[in-house]
Structures are given as structure tokens and as C-alpha cells.
Amino acid sequence: MNYKLTPAYQPVDVAIALSGSKSISNRILLLNAVGGMHLLLRNLSAAQDTVVLKQALDQIQQGGNACIDIHHAGTDMRFLTAYLACTPGEWVLTGSDRMKQRPIGELVAALVALGADIDYLEQEGFPPLKIKGKHLEGGRININATVSSQFISALLLVAPLFKKGLTLYAQGEPVSWPYVQMTVNLLKQLGALVEERGMEISVSYSALHYAHNVFVVESDWSSASYWFSFVALAPDAQVTLTHLFTPSWQADSVLPDIYSALGVQCEYTSGGLTLYKTKVALQRFEYDFTDCPDIAQTVAVTCLGLGIPAMLKGLQTLKLKETDRITALKNELEKFGARVDVTADSMLIEPGGYSANEPVRIKTYNDHRMAMCMAPLALRYGTLIIEDGSVTDKSYPDFWKDVAASGIVNVEVE
Numbered sequence: 001m002n003y004k005l006t007p008a009y010q011p012v013d014v015a016i017a018l019s020g021s022k023s024i025s026n027r028i029l030l031l032n033a034v035g036g037m038h039l040l041l042r043n044l045s046a047a048q049d050t051v052v053l054k055q056a057l058d059q060i061q062q063g064g065n066a067c068i069d070i071h072h073a074g075t076d077m078r079f080l081t082a083y084l085a086c087t088p089g090e091w092v093l094t095g096s097d098r099m100k101q102r103p104i105g106e107l108v109a110a111l112v113a114l115g116a117d118i119d120y121l122e123q124e125g126f127p128p129l130k131i132k133g134k135h136l137e138g139g140r141i142n143i144n145a146t147v148s149s150q151f152i153s154a155l156l157l158v159a160p161l162f163k164k165g166l167t168l169y170a171q172g173e174p175v176s177w178p179y180v181q182m183t184v185n186l187l188k189q190l191g192a193l194v195e196e197r198g199m200e201i202s203v204s205y206s207a208l209h210y211a212h213n214v215f216v217v218e219s220d221w222s223s224a225s226y227w228f229s230f231v232a233l234a235p236d237a238q239v240t241l242t243h244l245f246t247p248s249w250q251a252d253s254v255l256p257d258i259y260s261a262l263g264v265q266c267e268y269t270s271g272g273l274t275l276y277k278t279k280v281a282l283q284r285f286e287y288d289f290t291d292c293p294d295i296a297q298t299v300a301v302t303c304l305g306l307g308i309p310a311m312l313k314g315l316q317t318l319k320l321k322e323t324d325r326i327t328a329l330k331n332e333l334e335k336f337g338a339r340v341d342v343t344a345d346s347m348l349i350e351p352g353g354y355s356a357n358e359p360v361r362i363k364t365y366n367d368h369r370m371a372m373c374m375a376p377l378a379l380r381y382g383t384l385i386i387e388d389g390s391v392t393d394k395s396y397p398d399f400w401k402d403v404a405a406s407g408i409v410n411v412e413v414e
Contacts (some may be wrong), residue, residue, distance in 0.1 A: 003097055003389035003400055005360070005378035011236040013394030015271070019046040022075075022395055023251055026053055027186050028081050028159050028215055033057050035190060035208025039117045043243065044216045047395040049073040056080060060087060067092040070368070072322055072394060074102055075150055077127060081107055081152035085116035086161050087133040096130035097283045098366065100214055100383070101126065102320060107151040110143050111136075114162070122409040128402040130161060138162025138205070145170035145177075148317065152181040155412060159203035160192050170199040175317050178291050181343035182247060186248050192246040219243035221252035223396045225298040226271070226372045228259045230408050231275045233305040237408060242272040250293070258295075261282055280306055290314030297329055297373040300349060305380040307351045316345035322394075323365035332374060336381055337358055359383040368394035385414060 002189025011324035030053070044050060051077045056068050060083075068084075068091060070076040077095055081104060084091045094100075107124030108118050117132035126345045138159065143152060159166035174180070184201060187194050193204035224241050231237045246253070246268055256266040256273075263280040266273055285303050289296040289312060295328050296312055303310035318325035325349060330340040340347060342363055362384055364371040368391045392399040405410040 001388065004212055004385040004412040004414045005375060005384045005386065006410045007373040007382065008067065008407050008410050009235075010407060011407045012234060012406060013238045015240040015242065015407075016227060016402050018243065018408065019221040019398070020044050020397075021220040022222070023182060024186070024217050025050045026079060027054045027153070027183055028089070028217065029053055029057060030083060031186060031190055031208060032063070032081065034158055034161060036108055036233045037208060038211060039148065039210060040214045042214060043219065045395075046219060046397050048393045048397070049075055049395065052076055053079070060084070060089075060091075060401050061286055063089060063411070065090045067094065070095045070099070072096045074099065074321070077104065078107060078148070078150040079157060081118070081129060081131070082158045083112060084131045084133050084159050085111045085118060086136045088135070089133045091131045091133060092128060094121075097260065098322060099127055103147070106144055106147050107154055110141050110151070110155060113141055114139055114166075120235070121205060129287075135342050136162050137168045138164040140167040140169070142169045142171055144172055145174035146172040146178070146316075147175070148320070149174065149176035149179045152180050155185050156180070156187065156201065156203060160187070160206050160208055163205055164200065165204040167200065167202045167315065170201075170270070175290055175314075176293060178249075182249040182251075191410045199302065208344045213384040217299070218248060218250070219272070220396075221248065221250040221255060222294045223399075225252060225255055225295045226375065226399070228255050228264050228275060229298050229302045229305075229376040231277055232259060232263045233376045234277060234300050234408060235379075237270050238274065240269070244273040252295050254292055255295065259302075261285070262299075262308075280308070282308065283368055284308060287312060287321060290316075294369065297325060300333065301373045302327060303376055303379060304333055304336060304351050308337040309351065310347075310349045312347045312349070314345060315347060322367040323370070324368065325369070328363070328367060328370055331372060332370070335362075336377065349413070354381070356382045359385050361385045361387060362392050363386050366391055368390060368392050368396070368404060372399055373398060375403065375409070376412050385386060411414055
């Protein structure tokens with residue numbers, strides 16, 4: 001399904017109800033299963049990844065042999081690989097063609113070193129996997145922290161099940177470390193015995209518990225990023241995003257700091273976070289996204305729309321996402337006259353003098369973030385056609401409905 005976007009040319013003052021953080025939702029779902037706690041989880045993410053993970057966990061709890069297909073959900077693949085390795089039964093864990101191209105060898109090697117029984121069914125180092133789940137003793141493991149923080153989180157999430165606990169040492173310059181810290185914080189909140197010593201984290205064998213029967217998930221800062229971009233590029237806009245708080249465990253909560261120089265002022269209220277349009281305070285943008293790669297595409301697009309040269313660093317994990325996001329972003333930004341120079345972990349954007357004479361068609365590469373991050377450019381470049389826009393279901397199913405209801409741009413299904 002394609003979406004046609006045109007500028008609305010009107011002031012906007014709207015409140016958007018964001019669903020829960022996908023990162024927190026997926027972790028609390030897995031920990032709820034690991035601890036057998038039967039918590040009532042409220043404001044769970046409506047993202048496809050979370051829906052698929054919940055369905056998979058329900059399927060696993062029915063027991064027996066099973067083939068579990070997680071489609072495009074990379075987080076689900078990592079977390080379930082670890083969970084199934086210590087859940088008795090025989091399992092096949094598979095996904096989409098793109099998922100079969102996303103490496104998982106570091107995690108599998110770590111689990112095998114801890115006693116897990118995992119085989120590759122097709123290409124070595126990649127899904128699908130055949131897993132014979134069993135109770136694991138645990139122990140000490142070293143893991144490369146430069147590839148994916150989700151490998152580390154996957155191990156930590158199941159560590160309370162290991163009879164000898166887990167001592168994990170993260171080697172190398174870590175990527176997306178705030179997501180590991182989110183995992184640690186959740187473990188502690190649920191009563192796990194966790195010790196942190198720099199890049200070494202120990203989790204003891206322990207029962208999980210929570211002081212309340214209800215766990216409320218904070219709204220998703222990654223989803224909020226697109227509204228920061230809309231406000232930055234709009235002529236006049238005020239947007240309130242519900243259930244966003246400070247301090248936050250989410251890495252993307254750095255958005256107010258980043259956008260303060262890109263023309264967006266923020267104010268926390270009892271209802272959440274309100275964004276106001278202000279003046280842009282810089283002529284060139286530079287930032288290292290190592291800790292928050294999911295918002296890099298959004299910020300890149302904002303800088304292009306504002307006509308600000310930008311140097312984005314710390315992008316090394318973007319090539320391993322739903323698509324090669326560095327290449328995809330370069331391809332689409334160049335349609336607007338930008339010069340884009342890329343390396344394996346950086347992107348330099350030099351906006352060009354481009355005026356659209358006809359609608360610009362945006363490819364989304366089966367990547368939800370490509371569809372959403374490009375949408376605000378309609379405010380600066382006129383009509384856009386977002387191809388296969390329904391990929392937003394992966395993380396923000398109500399995105400197009402919210403954008404249309406806000407009135408910030410006109411949305412038509414093509």
C-alpha cells in the first residue's frame with residue numbers, strides 16, 4: 001500500500017497517544033516468561049515485533065516440538081534463541097529471507113559455550129536454527145560488544161535460569177550500550193541479583209518477582225522521533241506526546257537534547273512531553289549515534305529538510321538492520337539533490353538546491369523506519385509517494401492514522 005503525502009500549510013496543535021516502548025515491551029514479555037510471573041502488562045507496544053513475540057511465547061508455553069517463525073523481527077530472533085536454548089523441547093526458529101541474512105553466530109557461539117545445543121539448518125552463522133532446549137548450568141562468557149547489544153541482552157534476560165548464574169564480559173567498544181543498561185535495570189526491578197563491574201555483568205540464579213501485579217510500559221521514544229522531525233520542519237506546530245517521562249531508560253530519550261539545536265523546544269507536563277517550534281540554532285550538525293542508532297535516519301532527514309550539512313557517526317549497526325540503512329538512506333536523500341558520502345559507520349550529508357516538479361517516490365526497502373523518517377520531508381519538498389508504507393506496522397501501526405489525524409500533512413492511500 002502506497003501513501004501520498006502533501007503539505008497541509010496550517011498551524012498544528014495536537015496530542016498524540018504513543019504506544020509502549022518496543023524495547024521495554026519485548027524485554028518485560030520475555031522476563032515475565034522466564035520468571036513465570038503472570039504479570040498484567042499495560043501499555044505494551046502495538047509494534048508487530050512485540051505482537052509476534054507474544055504469540056511465539058504463547059506457542060512455546062504450550063510445550064512440545066514447534067517451528068516458530070518470527071518473520072522480520074530481529075529482536076525476537078535474538079531473545080528467543082537464548083530463551084529456547086534453556087527451555088526443554090525441540091525447536092526450529094526461523095524468519096523471513098532478510099532475517100536469514102542477519103548474523104547470529106556470536107550469540108549462538110556464546111550459548112553453545114554455556115552448554116546449549118544449537119545447530120544451523122542452512123548457512124553457518126545465520127538463521128534458521130534447530131534448538132534442543134535444556135536446563136543450562138551457566139558460567140562465565142566473553143562476548144564481542146561491537147556487533148549487537150541484543151546478543152548481550154538476550155544472554156542477560158535468561159541468566160536467572162542458569163544454575164551457576166552468568167558472568168558476562170563485554171569485549172571491545174560497545175554499540176547501543178544503553179539498551180544493555182535497560183535490560184540490567186529491568187532485571188534489578190524484577191528482583192534479579194545483578195552486579196556490575198565496568199564491562200562485566202554478573203547475574204545470579206534467582207527467582208524473579210515484582211512488587212505489583214501490574215507493569216506499565218513507558219511510551220516509545222523511537223516512535224516519538226518522527227514527531228520531533230515533523231515539528232522541526234513544519235512552519236508552525238505544537239505536538240504533545242503522551243506517557244514520555246524523564247528520566248527514561250530508553251536510549252532515544254536523548255531526542256530533546258539533539259533537537260534543541262534543530263528548532264524544537266520541549267516541556268515535560270503531567271500529560272507527557274510537549275514539542276514547540278523554535279529557531280534553528282546551528283549551521284552544521286554532528287553527532288555520534290553509537291548509543292541510539294534507531295533515530296539516526298530521522299535526524300538525517302531533519303537536517304536535509306532544514307538545509308543543514310550533517311555528519312552522522314556511529315552508524316556501524318545500520319547495515320545489519322531490516323535493510324542496509326546506510327545505503328537505503330543515501331539512495332533516498334539523493335533524490336532531493338543532496339550529496340551523500342558514506343563509510344561503513346558514517347554519513348556526510350550536503351543538502352542541494354532541489355525543487356520538486358513532480359511527486360518524489362520513496363522506496364522503503366521493507367524497513368519501517370525508512371517509511372516513517374522520510375514522511376516529514378513533504379513539509380519542505382511537496383508531494384511524496386511513500387511506497388509500501390504499511391511496513392510501519394512493524395513498530396508503529398498507527399503511524400499513518402496519527403499523521404492524518406494531526407493535520408500536519410495530508411495523507412491519501414494510493
